Amino acid sequence: MPKRFYTSIPTNYPACEHKDCPMAAICLHQTVYTTMLENEEYIHLINPHRCSKNETCSYYRDNKPITYTRGFTNFQKQMFPEQYQRFMSILIETFGRNPYFERRRGETALSPKEQDIVLRALKRAGVTKELKFDNYEENLNWYD
Structure with missing residues (x-):
């Protein structure tokens, strides 16, 4: 622990x-x-x-830390302006304007589900190279 x-x-x-x-x-x-x-x-x-008291319990949450990410400010530098506009629009539509910028700056940690949303938005915007988030951290997954 x-x-x-x-x-x-x-x-x-x-x-x-x-x-x-x-x-x-x-x-x-x-x-x-x-x-x-x-x-x-x-x-x-x-x-x-x-509670079902077995591995099918809907309340079960694994106590192993998982990798969360913070920030993706470096993405813009590695994208064409049109790609970045599309990428940003997709994520603002998904998260909302202020939550998008909080996630971009790294104020809000991204769960694996949210990381997947960001990576899918990159693909939808036409980005083919693999981009890395600003920071990675291990945290407990309390809710997902």
Whole structure:
């Protein structure tokens, strides 16, 4: 578990009390339950009757960190102006104007799903070479 785990639990993150679940050791919802019991006044629980207590549980979240990216300011320098305009238009249509610029500057970390959206927008804009994001970081995937 990363060192930042205990300080990075999102506010009101739902916990699971099923420590007997075969997925409990690697599920974020169950892992936070123990921490929250020790540190929190109130705990938001997932309804125990809604958990399937196996690998098909819809609440299961793997506790392994995944790669998030931040920023893609260098993309513009490596694209033709028409490509960049198309790329930017696609992403503004997807995320909205301000959220697009927050993601571009690196203020918002991009999940693997959002990275895929950005990479597909590059292809739709006609970019054929592989472009790299500004920064890469390992984080826990709390919600996806």
